Amino acid sequence: MSFPVPTMPVPPVSVVGLGQLGGSLAAALVAAGRPVSGWDVDPSARGAAAARGVAISPELTGVVVLAVPMPALTSALDGLFLDPDATVTDIGSVKGAVVAALGAAHGDRFVGGHPMCGTERSGHQATDPTLFAGARWALCLEPGTDLRRWLRVAEVALAVGAEVVPVTAAEHDDAVAAISAVPHLLAAALAAAAAEAGPLALGLAAGSFRDGTRVIASDPRFVTALVEGNAGPAGAALDRVLAQLDRPWPDLVTAGHTARTAAPGRRAVRVPLDRAALLALGRAGGAVDRRQAAFVEGWVPEV
Amino acid sequence: MSFPVPTMPVPPVSVVGLGQLGGSLAAALVAAGRPVSGWDVDPSARGAAAARGVAISPELTGVVVLAVPMPALTSALDGLFLDPDATVTDIGSVKGAVVAALGAAHGDRFVGGHPMCGTERSGHQATDPTLFAGARWALCLEPGTDLRRWLRVAEVALAVGAEVVPVTAAEHDDAVAAISAVPHLLAAALAAAAAEAGPLALGLAAGSFRDGTRVIASDPRFVTALVEGNAGPAGAALDRVLAQLDRPWPDLVTAGHTARTAAPGRRAVRVPLDRAALLALGRAGGAVDRRQAAFVEGWVPEV
Numbered sequence: 245m246s247f248p249v250p251t252m253p254v255p256p257v258s259v260v261g262l263g264q265l266g267g268s269l270a271a272a273l274v275a276a277g278r279p280v281s282g283w284d285v286d287p288s289a290r291g292a293a294a295a296r297g298v299a300i301s302p303e304l305t306g307v308v309v310l311a312v313p314m315p316a317l318t319s320a321l322d323g324l325f326l327d328p329d330a331t332v333t334d335i336g337s338v339k340g341a342v343v344a345a346l347g348a349a350h351g352d353r354f355v356g357g358h359p360m361c362g363t364e365r366s367g368h369q370a371t372d373p374t375l376f377a378g379a380r381w382a383l384c385l386e387p388g389t390d391l392r393r394w395l396r397v398a399e400v401a402l403a404v405g406a407e408v409v410p411v412t413a414a415e416h417d418d419a420v421a422a423i424s425a426v427p428h429l430l431a432a433a434l435a436a437a438a439a440e441a442g443p444l445a446l447g448l449a450a451g452s453f454r455d456g457t458r459v460i461a462s463d464p465r466f467v468t469a470l471v472e473g474n475a476g477p478a479g480a481a482l483d484r485v486l487a488q489l490d491r492p493w494p495d496l497v498t499a500g501h502t503a504r505t506a507a508p509g510r511r512a513v514r515v516p517l518d519r520a521a522l523l524a525l526g527r528a529g530g531a532v533d534r535r536q537a538a539f540v541e542g543w544v545p546e547v
Numbered sequence: 548m549s550f551p552v553p554t555m556p557v558p559p560v561s562v563v564g565l566g567q568l569g570g571s572l573a574a575a576l577v578a579a580g581r582p583v584s585g586w587d588v589d590p591s592a593r594g595a596a597a598a599r600g601v602a603i604s605p606e607l608t609g610v611v612v613l614a615v616p617m618p619a620l621t622s623a624l625d626g627l628f629l630d631p632d633a634t635v636t637d638i639g640s641v642k643g644a645v646v647a648a649l650g651a652a653h654g655d656r657f658v659g660g661h662p663m664c665g666t667e668r669s670g671h672q673a674t675d676p677t678l679f680a681g682a683r684w685a686l687c688l689e690p691g692t693d694l695r696r697w698l699r700v701a702e703v704a705l706a707v708g709a710e711v712v713p714v715t716a717a718e719h720d721d722a723v724a725a726i727s728a729v730p731h732l733l734a735a736a737l738a739a740a741a742a743e744a745g746p747l748a749l750g751l752a753a754g755s756f757r758d759g760t761r762v763i764a765s766d767p768r769f770v771t772a773l774v775e776g777n778a779g780p781a782g783a784a785l786d787r788v789l790a791q792l793d794r795p796w797p798d799l800v801t802a803g804h805t806a807r808t809a810a811p812g813r814r815a816v817r818v819p820l821d822r823a824a825l826l827a828l829g830r831a832g833g834a835v836d837r838r839q840a841a842f843v844e845g846w847v848p849e850v
Binding site for chain 2: 379380416419423426430432433436442443449456457459484486489493498502504505526530545
């Protein structure tokens with residue numbers, strides 16, 4: 245004897261901003277068979293999304309994803325029609341300031357997010373519906389976050405193949421300072437110093453230079469927002485890197501090699517729908533990879 | 548009416564050390580139809596090279612390429628039979644100390660070299676006959692270098708698709724400090740500091756961290772030799788990077804972006820077989836891509 249399996253209601257998704265990340269998200273949702281609409285101030289971005297099957301509409305409902313550059317976040321909805329029941333999220337690379345500003349605007353309808361993907365390219369020409377597959381997607385669980393809305397946004401991330409990392413905005417900003425802001429600053433300094441060293445150095449530059457500087461090929465406005473918008477944690481993280489550079493080089497090389505090549509296994513876990521338990525998962529380096537009705541499933545690294 | 552085109556004599560090449568670089572070079576020379584023999588103290592490396600068509604022999608003649616780790620350079624020929632007319636070269640990533648040590652051992656039969664390629668992998672399992680295609684290959688032109696022997700080694704590099712950059716050992720070490728030693732140190736510091744930041748940071752790490760730390764996945768013995776063997780220039784280059792990091796971040800980001808994305812064109816040049824003219828080509832950021840009888844052809848970046 246069998247019972248019908250209850251299915252989750254699938255809320256529609258509206259993506260505002262159809263550049264590399266927003267356009268990729270909308271295309272990935274189309275590919276996943278999800279109802280998705282999109283909007284962009286740029287007609288060519290709207291046209292490119294429409295060609296991928298995204299309904300173009302200024303009416304925003306369900307989960308509304310603000311996929312615009314961070315300086316444009318607070319004005320992204322100007323002139324658009326936001327369903328008062330909609331859950332609003334963003335994909336900005338800094339969370340403290342964004343959660344404060346958009347929380348003030350949208351109250352507990354807002355859930356801050358940050359998918360950890362994207363390349364040095366930008367714009368709708370760089371759209372890739374597989375961009376989120378296997379990526380981590382940080383989602384903020386603040387003391388005032390509505391857990392049901394958090395799950396609704398998480399479900400969108402899971403639908404495009406991402407794994408959801410529950411974080412507070414402050415934890416996010418500290419962590420991302422170490423693994424994103426500082427790499428961008430080091431890449432900039434490395435490239436600028438090599439240019440200063442002269443044409444012979446650039447003429448000999450190969451893989452280690454190319455990889456070590458790749459991210460600073462990104463749009464400088466994006467990089468500046470990433471580091472200046474997270475200046476406190478980025479400064480602290482940079483100081484930790486500078487302290488490492490003061491170590492004897494053989495010790496530094498060994499420590500860096502060990503950290504870079506560590507490959508912990510994964511252990512599957514089941515986590516109750518509880519803020520403290522979800523945040524503990526993120527702090528342990530784990531992520532949610534499936535939503536169930538009364539809990540989530542995920543994994544943590546083995547120690 | 549036509550005349551027979553005079554062909555250059557093609558000297559045989561003997562490669563000592565058949566790991567990633569030596570094994571790739573030997574395999575590339577086989578693919579180019581060049582006479583090549585090889586030797587390695589490790590029977591499995593000899594077997595892998597033999598399977599690629601490399602003649603295995605302890606008798607070294609023609610252009611003898613020492614493709615062993617730098618600490619082993621001075622003992623690499625122990626127990627082997629070196630033709631007294633052979634030209635000896637190496638592929639070590641530091642040139643000042645190597646040119647001094649091997650110049651003392653081999654006199655003007657030695658020409659220092661450094662192909663700017665290779666990956667974080669090592670050993671004969673990482674052999675790739677296309678490794679040198681399009682790579683720069685620094686070749687040292689010291690005041691005492693025999694230009695005919697320099698050209699013989701250059702011809703080997705050109706035969707596997709590399710472009711030859713004429714340098715002095717001191718210029719090489721300064722340039723490589725900026726574009727190789729320092730990227731390795733920054734990668735190590737970035738990885739070690741992120742590990743210190745904790746599991747959440749590593750759990751969120753994505754492309755900018757992965758690329759910024761890739762090179763420190765290399766064998767730590769190789770990296771330590773690279774930075775410790777070039778400690779003076781590497782320290783000076785690191786200081787230049789630290790000075791860049793003291794700039795206001797928006798300025799740093801702009802300068803780094805500009806340096807990373809500059810894409811100068813190339814202008815073809817013909818360079819006489821003259822030490823000063825060849826070194827000027829390297830200092831301008833250019834390279835030799837073809838050898839003729841009485842000159843070389845190459846290119847310089849346009850300004």
